[in-house]
Amino acid sequence: MEYRTLPHSGMKVSTIGIGSGSVHESNEKQTVELIDYAQSQGINLIDMATSYPEPWQNYGVALKGRRNQFHLQMHLGITYETGQYSRNYTLESIKRSFENQIEITGSDYADIAVFHCIDTAEDYNKLMDNGAFDYAVKLKRDGVIRNLGVATHTAEIANRFIATGEMDALMFSINAAYDLDPVANDPYGEDSKNYAGIIVSQNRQKLFQDCYRLGIGINVMKAYGGGKLLDAKTSPFGQAMSIPQCLKYALDRPSVVSCMVGVRNKQDLEDAAQLYSAADKELDYSFIMKIQSQDMRGSCVYCNHCMPCPAEIDIGQIHKFFDLYMAGDEMAKEHYYAMSKNASDCIQCGMCEGRCPFGVAIREKMRSARTALHTTSIIN
Ligand code: SF4
Ligand code: SF4
Incomplete structure (x- = not known):
């Protein structure tokens, strides 16, 4: 197992972590098998954002007696009050949900807590104005939250949070398709719509570099693009990327510490762990950089x-x-x-x-x- 360090806290996380959006497909017994397998492989990071509340109970059972063997990433702003996943950024809801997450997992701390899925300036302002941001910062000062971060899909919102100076971690969607930007043949000429090559988007690259400079560790979500990259029919590159190629791509970005792969069960985690046995040739994803925009x-x-x-x-x-x-x-x-x-x-x-x-x-x-x-x- 390969580990990387969150610079501010020194916490060591496995480069593959468990993403829980589809883990409701496992029952209690299967969740225990999943966690047994993770522990046997040294996979120590679990993201706790689930689509339904039931996996929380299953995780509670699976983690009993070994909570401290894992680092749990909890979410501020997630709620299951309607019986399934939704978001609520009121201070009362964030407090209630966070306390509940702590209690179910049988501990009194969160290894990482991220503001959940903040993608608009409106939601950012809400957290800043209603006391939720200050609440989380206080929990960090008190040692209840060991690393504070934000989960977002947009670089602009990530930058706003980073500017507060309070971020230790960023959960960000990264894969080869999300990173790409077309390059005009002649950006200033009449032919500027005639795109030819593809490069890594400069504002995303700058975000990764800023995180590196400031010691903010990035946990990756959507490394497979929701599965789109794994299938030649849906991949924008016209050919499939393999799971190890997707993971290698994300782990090669500056400041990335872990890929939280969405798993339904133990088998999905085993598939991700192929990363560690893949030969260099199998990890090579350079073909995507040779693709021209007209081929996509x-x-x-x-x-x-x-x-x-x-x-x-x-x-x-x-x-x-x-x-x-x-x-x-x-x-x-x-x-x-x-x-x-x-x-x-x-x-x-x-x-x-x-x-x-x-x-x-x-x-x-x-x-x-x-x-x-x-x-x-x-x-x-
Ligand atoms: S529709 Fe075209 S230009 Fe617009 S986001 Fe998608 S690929 Fe980019
Ligand atoms: S067609 Fe395109 S530009 Fe026009 S409203 Fe729809 S998304 Fe916007």
């Missing part, structure tokens, strides 16, 4: 070159949550609805499509999202 036509990489949108829709983010939802990520629906504008706001003007370097049929995709996630039909 039709598949969204969430780069937002199609913006601005007159309806103020964050097109890349809406596509990302919709793709994750279609791949079976139950939490993605909630994240989709949390966006201030979504597919139901699309007026089908088509202005975005001429700006997309990858020829994505954006209007059609907005209609599909509307059909899948809303009750009324979109303007045709």
Whole structure:
């Protein structure tokens, strides 16, 4: 097992961790098997964001007598008061939920606590204004939270949290598709829409480097792109990446300490652990850097070159949550609805499509999202 260190606390975490969004597919016995396997392999990091409340009880049983063998990443702003996952950022809810998480896991501390899925300035401001941020900082000062962080899908929100000076960890979605940015042949000429190459997005690269400089460890979510990268039919690269290639890619980014792979059961964790036995050739993902944008036509990489949108829709983010939802990520629906504008706001003007370097049929995709996630039909 390979371990990396969260610089501020010195906590050592395994480079593969357990993501729990689909772990409700395991019953209590299977959850115990999962944790037994993790312990046998030295996998010591568990993210506790689940889609339903039941896995918490199963984790409580599985971790009994060995809580201190694992580092648990808990979430501030997650709640199950309706019987399934939802978000609530009121101070009262955050306190109640956090205390409950601590109690179920039979301990009096969180190794890591992250503000859960903050993707908009509105949610950021809410936490800052209602006392929730100060509450978490106090818990850190008191030693109840050993590392404080935020889980977000956007670099802009990550930067805001980092600017507070209180962040020790960042949970961020990283994979080869999310990182890519098309490069214009001649960015200043008339031919600027004629994209050819692909590079790693500079604002994401800067975020990773800033985290490295400031000693903020990154825990990765969505390393497989919700499974999209593992299948040639859905991969934007036209060919599948393997699990070890996806994990290696994420672990190669500056400041990344661990990949929290979403698991349903022990088998999924075993599949991720192939990373450690893969030969160098099997880990080589360089083929993605040789792909030209014209070879990727039709598949969204969430780069937002199609913006601005007159309806103020964050097109890349809406596509990302919709793709994750279609791949079976139950939490993605909630994240989709949390966006201030979504597919139901699309007026089908088509202005975005001429700006997309990858020829994505954006209007059609907005209609599909509307059909899948809303009750009324979109303007045709
Ligand atoms: S539709 Fe095209 S330009 Fe817009 S986010 Fe997706 S790939 Fe990027
Ligand atoms: S077609 Fe929809 S998503 Fe595209 S620019 Fe127009 S309103 Fe925005």
